[in-house]
Amino acid sequence: MIEAHHLTKTFKDKKRGEIHAVEGVSFRAEPGRIYGLLGANGAGKTTTLRMLATLLQPSKGSATVAGFDVVREPERVRANVGFLAASTALYARLTAREMITYFGDLNGLSRPEIKERIRRLSADLDMDEFLDRRCDKFSTGMKQKTSIARTLIHDPAVMIFDEPTLGLDVMTARAIVKFVRECRDRGKTVIYSTHVMSEVEKLCDRIGIIHDGRLCAEGTLAELRARAGEQDLEEVFVKIVGVEDAK
Amino acid sequence: MxxxxxxxxxxxxxxxxxxxxxxxxxxxxxxxxxxxxxxxxxxxxxxxxxxxAREEIPTVAIIGGADSPGVVAELRKTPKLKIVPLPADWKLAISEKRLRVAVELPERFEAGLKAGSAPEVQVYNYSGELKSDFAARAVERFLTDLRERTVAERLAERGLPKTMAVPFEFRRENVAPxxxxxxxxxxxxxxxxxxxxxxxxxxxxxxxxxxxxxxxxxxxxxxxxxxxxxxxxxxxxxxxxxxxxxxxxxxxxxxxxxxxxxxxxxxxxxxxxxxxxxxxxxxxxxxxxxxxxxxxxxxxxxxxxxxxxxxxxxxxxxxxxxxxxxxxxxxxxxxxxxxxxxxxxxxxxxxxxxxxxxxxxxxxxxxxxxxxxxxxxxxxxxxxxxxxxxxxxxxxxxxxxxxxxxxxxxxxxx
Structure with missing residues (x-):
């Protein structure tokens, strides 16, 4: 479960002064459901997700992730979160097995536990062939599979995906989408940010549209369509964001 | 932690x-x-x-010295010096390392020595250049030797002991481990x-x-x-x-x-x-x-x-x-x-x-x-x-x- 209450993040920039990257964002993502965060580049998706993953501290507001407060108990939050972003890379000089083992160690798992989980993840993700090869020699698909295994090693209750398909080819992107669905089916709370409309249509049970740091609309796909009076999600998005700009 | x-x-x-x-x-x-x-x-x-650089026998040119054949001959005999004819552009030759050193014997040098005056000998070199410095030192050693011999001769002429000019010797020794x-x-x-x-x-x-x-x-x-x-x-x-x-x-x-x-x-x-x-x-x-x-x-x-x-x-x-x-x-x-x-x-x-x-x-x-x-x-x-x-x-x-x-x-x- 993720609950965000008026999350706000302000950055100070020497040239531009105060920047409100996220302003008063509140939403609730439930177990066994995928919450989609839809927004253009620079809308505040990454900052919101980084606050939920405790990489950044909110300037105002609060959030609980898997029952833990992001400000007071950041380490416990991270122990229950799997965070996968286009910007979370692998250690090039480690093998996939070493990489996953490292994150198992950091999550406090015992070596036999890690070994067993790697065996299962490797079978699920079809990684046996490259498990003991160095990550710098991997194809994009292999890298994504290793990253997925890294996020799942501690079997977190909450999964946060920040534009995970950015820059991937169709086949790899499909594999990711399939994996996100599986997370939901296993009862995990999933939050998924993207600017790709088709992914939202395929995946998300509930959608929040974020624009200029604010959450300007929220609901199921059907609710958003009804609200905008449009069928095509792109039109829905443009209409809602356009109304927001007009304000 | x-x-x-x-x-x-x-x-x-x-x-x-x-x-x-x-x-x-x-x-x-x-x-x-x-x-x-x-x-x-x-x-x-x-x-x-x-x-x-130490092994090299340096080239030395003599400026003047026509009226000091004895000193010139001694210079020529010194095995650690190679006396060469004086080039016209001898200063440039030293700068360009074609010549290591030039030594200038003043007019009537030898005669002056005998008469008991103190004519000044000039040694020209390329200061800071290793081989030229070594050459200058070799020429100076020759001149020091010549001076000491002259002193010894003069003392002998007057029947005075050597210690008259060198009253004592000294020596340096390191005692630190x-x-x-x-x-x-x-x-x-x-x-x-x-x-x-x-x-x-x-x-x-x-x-x-x-x-x-x-x-x-x-x-x-x-x-x-x-x-x-x-x-x-x-x-x-x-x-x-x-x-x-x-x-x-x-x-x-x-x-x-x-x-x-x-x-x-x-x-x-x-x-x-x-x-x-x-x-x-x-x-x-x-x-x-x-x-x-x-x-x-x-x-x-x-x-x-x-x-x-x-x-x-x-x-x-x-x-x-x-x-x-x-x-x-x-x-x-x-x-x-x-x-x-x-x-x-x-x-x-x-x-x-x-x-x-x-x-x-x-x-x-x-x-x-x-x-x-x-x-x-x-x-x-x-x-x-x-x-x-x-x-x-x-x-x-x-x-x-x-x-x-x-x-x-x-x-x-x-």
Missing amino acids: SWHNIVTVYLKELKDSLRDRRTLMSTIIIPTLVIPLLTFGIGKVMSVVMSR PEKVGGNLFGGLVPYLIIILCFSGAMYPAMDLTAGEKERGTMETLLCSPVARVDIVLGKFLMVLTGSLSAMFFMLVSMGLTAAIGGTLMTSTGVTRIGAAAGTATKAAAASVLPTIDPLGLVGVLAMVLPVAVMFAAAAFTVALFAKSYKEAQSYLAPLMIIVIMPAVIGMLPGIDLNARLALVPLLNLSLVCREMLSGVWHWNYIALIFGSSCLYAAVALALAVRMFKREDVIFRA
Whole structure:
């Protein structure tokens, strides 16, 4: 479960002064459901997700992730979160097995536990062939599979995906989408940010549209369509964001 | 703070760094090679160049001297000088190294000598040019010899004893033990090398583990783990410190081996290859490159360097952490190297002695106290003051590193 209450993040920039990257964002993502965060580049998706993953501290507001407060108990939050972003890379000089083992160690798992989980993840993700090869020699698909295994090693209750398909080819992107669905089916709370409309249509049970740091609309796909009076999600998005700009 | 997490981060960074060629170069390969290169490379080349310059029979031209045939004939007979005809452009010839030296005998020089006047002889050379300086010295030796002979003759003519002109002799002798001489001469060089290598050993792991990770996108991955930030900093910092200490360790081991094996090797080849006279020179050169140093002093130096290595590791870590990319980190740390070298160079200058104020100047204090310790002098009050202040600086640098790592605008600087 993720609950965000008026999350706000302000950055100070020497040239531009105060920047409100996220302003008063509140939403609730439930177990066994995928919450989609839809927004253009620079809308505040990454900052919101980084606050939920405790990489950044909110300037105002609060959030609980898997029952833990992001400000007071950041380490416990991270122990229950799997965070996968286009910007979370692998250690090039480690093998996939070493990489996953490292994150198992950091999550406090015992070596036999890690070994067993790697065996299962490797079978699920079809990684046996490259498990003991160095990550710098991997194809994009292999890298994504290793990253997925890294996020799942501690079997977190909450999964946060920040534009995970950015820059991937169709086949790899499909594999990711399939994996996100599986997370939901296993009862995990999933939050998924993207600017790709088709992914939202395929995946998300509930959608929040974020624009200029604010959450300007929220609901199921059907609710958003009804609200905008449009069928095509792109039109829905443009209409809602356009109304927001007009304000 | 959890030791398990710190050790986990450290061991991973160690494994990762051992697979990084740049880190291996700066922490193991260069420190191992620097002393043998200095000794066998530069040291050897220097001793060969010096002995060749000494062996060369310099070309000397005589200006004037037509009315001093006796002196000219003696000059021609001197085996260590090669008298050549005076070129028209003799000044240019000396500057262009075609001629080493010109010696000007004034008019009626010989007659003047006999008459008891004191005519002045002028020696022209290319000052600072090794071979020309050697040639000038050879000519001056001839002239000194001539002068002494003239004095002896004049005294004999008057029936006076030699002691009339040379009332007494004197002689200089070193009474300090060899390790003190070595320590004083080269005590500055060892800490200087240690300071440079400690810093360069810390530099590459520091850049790789901070700015490098940011650039490659693995920093964000690491921050997603439930480990506290302070554990990550300390684990990484320990790796940077390992780099710094390993650079020092490998340099000292290689220095020991070079001294043990190289010392005998150099002196023996010197004797057989260049001949007895040059052999002595080579021996001296070998002894100067491989000075005798108090081993207990070396242990003292290691103890004093430890807090400085901690300070270097933490400082390099903090600076590199601020950078967005490996390249940017390099452009911050390279100038820092000059700042690090400066106090070490000042410490090598002769005549600067340790006092309470200098004992508080970081790096310079290390450089000065090391020189003393390597010559077997132990100022315990200064040693305590320097060790204490170095530990304090190291603690401040480490605290700063932890603080920087907790700053979002530094970690996510884009």
